[in-house]
Amino acid sequence: MTAPVLAVRDLKTYFVTPAGTARAVDGVSWDLHPGETLAVVGESGCGKTVTSLSVLRLVPEPPGHVLPGSLIEFEGRNLLTLSAPELRAIRGNRIAMVFQEPTAALNPVFTVGEQIAEVARVHLGVSRRAARALAVDLLNQVGVPDAARRAGEYPHQLSGGTCQRVMIAMALVCHPQVLIADEPTTALDVTVQAQILELLARKQAELGMAVLLITHDLGIVAGTADRVVVMYAGQVVETAATGDLFAHPLHPYTAGLLASVPRLDGARGRLRGIPGAVPPATAWPVGCRFHPRCPHAWDKCRTEEPPLLDGPAPGQSARCWLVSEPERRKPA
Amino acid sequence: MSALVRVEGLVKHYPARRGWLTPGRAEVVRAVDGVSFDIAAGRTLALVGETGCGKTTVGRTLLRLVEPTAGRFTFDGVDVFGLGREPMRALRRRMQVIFQDPSGSLNPRMTVGDAIAEPLIIHRLATRAERPARVAELLAEVGLDASFAPRYPHELSGGQRQRVGIARALSVRPELLICDEPVTALDVSVQAQVLNLLRDLQQAHRLTYLFIAHDLAVVRNVADDVAVMYAGQIVERAPVDRLYGAPRHPYTRALLSAVPVPDPGAARNRIVLSGDVPSPLSPPAGCRFHPRCPHPLKSERCAREVPELRDFGGGQQAACHFGEQPM
Numbered sequence: 001m002t003a004p005v006l007a008v009r010d011l012k013t014y015f016v017t018p019a020g021t022a023r024a025v026d027g028v029s030w031d032l033h034p035g036e037t038l039a040v041v042g043e044s045g046c047g048k049t050v051t052s053l054s055v056l057r058l059v060p061e062p063p064g065h066v067l068p069g070s071l072i073e074f075e076g077r078n079l080l081t082l083s084a085p086e087l088r089a090i091r092g093n094r095i096a097m098v099f100q101e102p103t104a105a106l107n108p109v110f111t112v113g114e115q116i117a118e119v120a121r122v123h124l125g126v127s128r129r130a131a132r133a134l135a136v137d138l139l140n141q142v143g144v145p146d147a148a149r150r151a152g153e154y155p156h157q158l159s160g161g162t163c164q165r166v167m168i169a170m171a172l173v174c175h176p177q178v179l180i181a182d183e184p185t186t187a188l189d190v191t192v193q194a195q196i197l198e199l200l201a202r203k204q205a206e207l208g209m210a211v212l213l214i215t216h217d218l219g220i221v222a223g224t225a226d227r228v229v230v231m232y233a234g235q236v237v238e239t240a241a242t243g244d245l246f247a248h249p250l251h252p253y254t255a256g257l258l259a260s261v262p263r264l265d266g267a268r269g270r271l272r273g274i275p276g277a278v279p280p281a282t283a284w285p286v287g288c289r290f291h292p293r294c295p296h297a298w299d300k301c302r303t304e305e306p307p308l309l310d311g312p313a314p315g316q317s318a319r320c321w322l323v324s325e326p327e328r329r330k331p332a
Numbered sequence: 333m334s335a336l337v338r339v340e341g342l343v344k345h346y347p348a349r350r351g352w353l354t355p356g357r358a359e360v361v362r363a364v365d366g367v368s369f370d371i372a373a374g375r376t377l378a379l380v381g382e383t384g385c386g387k388t389t390v391g392r393t394l395l396r397l398v399e400p401t402a403g404r405f406t407f408d409g410v411d412v413f414g415l416g417r418e419p420m421r422a423l424r425r426r427m428q429v430i431f432q433d434p435s436g437s438l439n440p441r442m443t444v445g446d447a448i449a450e451p452l453i454i455h456r457l458a459t460r461a462e463r464p465a466r467v468a469e470l471l472a473e474v475g476l477d478a479s480f481a482p483r484y485p486h487e488l489s490g491g492q493r494q495r496v497g498i499a500r501a502l503s504v505r506p507e508l509l510i511c512d513e514p515v516t517a518l519d520v521s522v523q524a525q526v527l528n529l530l531r532d533l534q535q536a537h538r539l540t541y542l543f544i545a546h547d548l549a550v551v552r553n554v555a556d557d558v559a560v561m562y563a564g565q566i567v568e569r570a571p572v573d574r575l576y577g578a579p580r581h582p583y584t585r586a587l588l589s590a591v592p593v594p595d596p597g598a599a600r601n602r603i604v605l606s607g608d609v610p611s612p613l614s615p616p617a618g619c620r621f622h623p624r625c626p627h628p629l630k631s632e633r634c635a636r637e638v639p640e641l642r643d644f645g646g647g648q649q650a651a652c653h654f655g656e657q658p659m
Contacts, residue, residue: 043521044490189609190382190590191586191605192382194589194602194605195604198602216519217592219549219594222594222595223592223593223596223600243597246594246595257520257521258594259524260520261524262552262553263549263595264548264549264552264576264588264593265595265598268552268572269553271524273525274524277489277491277492277522278489278519
């Protein structure tokens with residue numbers, strides 16, 4: 001396999017809160033390879049967004065801080081030790097980001113054309129006129145009709161779907177190596193979501209960029225990702241190729257998530273779901289963090305925290321004692 | 333089978349604000365433009381559609397949280413829109429609502445117990461002495477123990493708050509529950525719990541649901557019948573299996589094809605619609621879907637002639653000139 005374009009090792013991002021230290025991201029590692037789509041899935045509070053913000057050092061400090069010993073390696077350098085100017089040269093240039101709320105992420109007092117052009121002026125150093133032409137060209141490429149006119153409009157004049165296209169155009173200005181897309185379609189209607197996913201896939205193929213897709217939607221993961229990282233309680237609990245994950249989930253949390261989703265092609269009726277709720281980040285359970293909600297848990301799970309254990313499929317591993325003691329798995 | 337809920341020709345137009353920058357003729361926002369449906373007692377009708385299609389406004393007008401512009405709503409034989417203030421208050425006991433955002437719909441300064449007891453006080457359904465027991469009973473019914481009564485909404489998770497919202501709605505023993513995106517704000521594992529709860533409660537109390545949602549997979553799981561809305565109108569209505577199995581309207585088809593399926597091996601024949609939902613200020617003439625319609629038979633007739641909802645048998649109705657030859 002080729003070397004990863006972005007490697008995260010033992011990332012720990014903690015927040016100081018009145019209720020104590022919240023270990024939002026607590027020892028996360030993964031590799032993103034050139035050209036692939038890696039999905040990070042999980043529910044609210046699992047740490048998936050904090051992970052992506054940590055990569056670009058966008059975590060507000062204080063109350064947050066990335067712990068020493070964490071490593072985020074991009075093009076042979078640890079992003080966590082770079083100076084602010086060095087980081088600025090990478091952010092929005094080599095690594096770009098698309099956020100969930102496009103209307104909130106755009107500046108309301110500049111036209112969308114000016115905002116795209118600004119990226120080109122800062123990172124590519126092109127003239128005002130060239131930047132403006134590039135903005136219109138990019139709007140065209142991301143499928144905004146009547147791009148020249150639209151470039152002169154403000155975010156509030158555009159629909160949510162068009163704003164997300166603008167965000168993608170901004171992210172693509174410098175042909176990034178890595179695109180981090182944090183819930184890029186969550187705020188959008190399903191028909192618009194389909195348009196945006198199509199657009200992202202097309203641009204990814206054209207530019208050969210790697211995409212880190214942060215999402216809670218397993219349907220989107222199934223349709224777009226090459227590999228998946230499942231997060232729970234600040235940790236990676238399972239990682240696998242997309243096909244393996246959906247066909248044979250190793251971790252009971254992954255299996256529970258899959259059983260919770262109502263589907264167009266499945267049986268109707270009661271959903272299996274997962275009992276209970278995610279614990280607060282200030283008080284993760286001892287032992288396996290999922291044990292209070294796990295149907296298989298036994299004594300060992302309540303005291304000993306499992307490491308990521310390799311499963312039968314290549315590249316699939318899960319943070320669960322069942323991997324080494326499969327006979328303890330109860331039938332569904 | 334007589335319908336508990338009968339809605340005929342419901343219309344809600346809002347006057348568009350005219351400022352000094354936009355003088356001229358007063359315009360209207362056609363939020364809901366002639367919507368009709370029935371729901372039999374004990375059944376679930378889902379109203380689905382995308383942002384701005386008018387589905388939430390339908391729910392609000394039925395409860396008269398906003399006054400309708402035209403149309404008729406008969407609830408168990410009573411003409412709801414013709415009721416005066418007092419009889420309307422009394423009727424509201426029989427029609428309750430669950431909102432999308434449980435944190436926005438609970439008073440942050442009221443304990444869970446007080447929030448659930450409030451409707452009992454307003455409708456004089458329990459004496460002061462009876463209330464704590466009734467509150468505990470309602471909490472148990474939604475899967476929470478009595479220790480939740482003295483807590484405040486901020487101490488609860490999203491799923492727990494939604495359970496409190498449901499307990500509060502149930503406290504007055506309603507017959508109709510209008511659920512407006514009740515699981516949209518919840519994580520999938522919690523969403524499954526709340527959907528199961530709604531299912532159990534419906535069976536236990538023979539509740540009738542108007543389930544307003546945008547998620548077609550969720551709707552398939554809960555609904556008996558489905559009505560698809562587009563730009564203020566119903567474009568297709570059918571029992572759930574027919575709507576998902578043999579949709580007649582091209583919009584229904586596109587909507588279904590756009591739902592991501594959590595199966596990497598699934599065939600993806602996504603119909604990607606171009607453009608956006610039309611402005612409710614000036615919906616297109618003829619069929620409101622025609623500018624985005626991917627149907628190969630689309631003709632100039634679609635731009636000229638408004639398609640009526642036509643019957644296709646088996647309880648299925650669709651408003652498409654080419655409903656006989658679905659895509």
